[in-house]
Amino acid sequence: MSVTTVHADHAAPALRTLLPVWVGAAVYALFVLAGDRLLIDPDTLWQVTVGQWISDHHAVPTVDVYSFTMRGQPWISTQWLAQVMYAATYAVAGWAGPVVLAAGAIALTFMLLARFVSRRLSDSATLVCVAAALALTVPHLLARPHVLALPVLVAWAAGLIAAADRRAAPSWWLLPLMTLWANLHGGFVFGLLLVGGLALDAVWNADASVRRKLFLRWFAFGLAALAASCVTPYGWHALLASQKILSLGAALPLIMEWRPMDFGSLGAFEVCLLLGMGLALHHGIRLPLMRIVLLLGLVHMSLAQGRAAEILALIGPLLLAAPLARQIGGNEVTAATASPFRGASVAGVAAVLVAGTIAWTAVHRFEPHMRTSPVTAVTELKKLKLSRVFNDYDFGGYLIASGVAPFIDGRTELYGEKFFVDHNAASGLMQPDNLFRLLAQYDIEATLLRTQSAATKLLDRVDGWQKVYSDDIATIHLRKAGAVRTVEPAVSAKK
Known part of the structure; x- marks a missing residue:
């Protein structure tokens, strides 16, 4: 042989x-x-933020420290x-x-x-x-x-x-x-x-x-x-x-x-x-x-x-x-x-993968998918220095990462079934009364919602809420006494 x-x-x-x-x-x-x-996924943002908190405090969280609706509650x-x-x-x-x-x-x-x-x-x-x-x-x-x-x-x-x-x-x-x-x-x-x-x-x-x-x-x-x-x-x-x-x-x-x-x-x-x-x-x-x-x-x-x-x-x-x-x-x-x-x-194989990773990361900049995140809107929101903002569910992770206390975010187990369902019904206008009930119950100062959402379209037509910012992704409505609606409700004349 x-x-x-x-x-x-x-x-x-x-x-x-x-x-x-x-x-x-x-x-x-x-x-x-x-x-x-x-x-x-926007949840990646708050996952990293929580990890940073744990490393900084050398402890794991036992209560919520991020939202204003559940702050101090067990989590x-x-x-x-x-x-x-x-x-x-x-x-x-x-x-x-x-x-x-x-x-x-x-x-x-x-x-x-x-x-x-x-x-x-x-x-x-x-x-x-x-x-x-x-x-x-x-x-x-x-x-x-x-x-x-x-x-x-x-x-x-x-x-x-x-x-x-x-x-x-x-x-x-x-x-x-x-x-x-x-x-x-x-x-x-x-x-x-x-x-x-x-x-x-x-x-x-x-x-x-x-x-x-x-x-x-x-x-x-x-x-x-x-x-x-x-x-x-x-x-x-x-x-x-x-x-x-x-x-x-x-x-x-x-x-x-x-x-x-x-x-x-x-x-x-x-x-x-x-x-x-x-x-x-x-x-x-x-x-x-x-x-x-x-x-x-x-x-x-x-x-x-x-x-x-x-x-x-x-x-x-x-x-x-x-x-x-x-x-x-x-x-x-x-x-x-x-x-x-x-x-x-x-x-x-390991050497090739390591070398390839170093080369690729040197020429390519990784970044989260921000085309659906309220980047500019949150910048404007921070200028208002508000603490009680009613936000879209998908915006919660970006708000936590940006240092803004959300109304709700991806930690659904923290908020519970009723809170989550009520928020969904409010933002989607499945139950329009829920929206105004939550805005009053939590003394909301502003809203940060998707521009194309039903709740945003409704607030455009309600007195007392002033549109202060809007882009293709998000719209900010500010609670303001005496503010006049920006869009007149559509009324069809009876023949």
């Missing part, structure tokens, strides 16, 4: 194990190059660690910092997904799963705390699913992941629920002789995971805060990312769902009962709340990998073998 053949034999498996690295590198490059897209940030990380990277590199941090977390998420799926399925099947997952998660991939928790979600779920596949209990080494998750984002509660679902899967499919012992081991792990989730500055109160978000009731459907899935037009979710159903019918795929239950539960969550599509996209392939491998064929679960070739390849 020649030396060349020997090297080729060692290089081939090394190249195959590099698939997750290529996936991670490609995803990272994509999101760094399109980095401004990660900054389109905790279950995503404090992610906020500090975003604020720290922003302090070092400006907006390039949060972009690189978020892009790195997204890349790690898909690298881990590819790694775990490729241990069961072929490379082509793995790439299909990764592509589908990317298509479903893209709408919610933003420089916000949940993105930093996505790699933890994948690693946690993969560890639990691997244990269920072996009909064994999860490794205790997974518990630090739960602690990290609980400090990054409130979604850790789903991770706790996942323990129960996969425990049933493992016990259901185990031999009758070991079911009781296996159940006790999973139960013990579940209790340990619950305890690990309380290792935060807030202790067990973080669990209550997450529950408070889920109990917002009528407020949730009014928030875009919490709305049920819309099938009014063909989208990525519908395409992936139909293709998955078609492939399952064509190949006659059969799944274990509990995997069917878990998968249907994830689909239901995605249909009920659009933001849950990312959970289905990332966990679905992990649930399906082992059953599919047994039916359509795949890779054997083997430990990755270390080799100089593989190590050198990973180091080379």
Whole structure:
């Protein structure tokens, strides 16, 4: 055998194990190059501001210090660690910092997904799963705390699913992941629920002789995971805060990312769902009962709340990998073998990504999406030196970042269901009386609303409110006694 053949034999498996690295590198490059897209959500602004506050005060918030409507009311940030990380990277590199941090977390998420799926399925099947997952998660991939928790979600779920596949209990080494998750984002509660679902899967499919012992081991792990989730500055109160978000009731459907899935037009979710159903019918795929239950539960969550599509996209392939491998064929679960070739390849990819990041951030200036933010309007508003301003919901994050106390902002759990619903009904004029009730109840001095909103058009036609500034994005109305409406109400003459 020649030396060349020997090297080729060692290089081939090394190249195959590099698939997750290529996936991670490609995803990272994509999101760094399109980095401004990660900054389109106005909530990113207040997330960084809260992180700066935590770093400056060396403490986590326990009451609201930003709004004037809820100032002093109990409020905790279950995503404090992610906020500090975003604020720290922003302090070092400006907006390039949060972009690189978020892009790195997204890349790690898909690298881990590819790694775990490729241990069961072929490379082509793995790439299909990764592509589908990317298509479903893209709408919610933003420089916000949940993105930093996505790699933890994948690693946690993969560890639990691997244990269920072996009909064994999860490794205790997974518990630090739960602690990290609980400090990054409130979604850790789903991770706790996942323990129960996969425990049933493992016990259901185990031999009758070991079911009781296996159940006790999973139960013990579940209790340990619950305890690990309380290792935060807030202790067990973080669990209550997450529950408070889920109990917002009528407020949730009014928030875009919490709305049920819309099938009014063909989208990525519908395409992936139909293709998955078609492939399952064509190949006659059969799944274990509990995997069917878990998968249907994830689909239901995605249909009920659009933001849950990312959970289905990332966990679905992990649930399906082992059953599919047994039916359509795949890779054997083997430990990755270390080799100089593989190590050198990973180091080379990392070096290229670091160099590319430095070069790109040197010539490209990242900045939040301000075309829908009231930048000039807030500058004018500050000149008025007012403290009680009724603002559009989407303007709240920019107001916090600008040092102006908002009426409402993206911390919906702080304001509660009734307050949020009342504000939405007022600004949208679903209940016009609500607008004037809130303006009087909170002694509002001015309004900062979208120029095209129904409430803005109404105030144009009401005496006592003077329009002092307006552009294509926002309009300021100042409460002023004796002010005459700027637009006459339209009156149709009777014939």
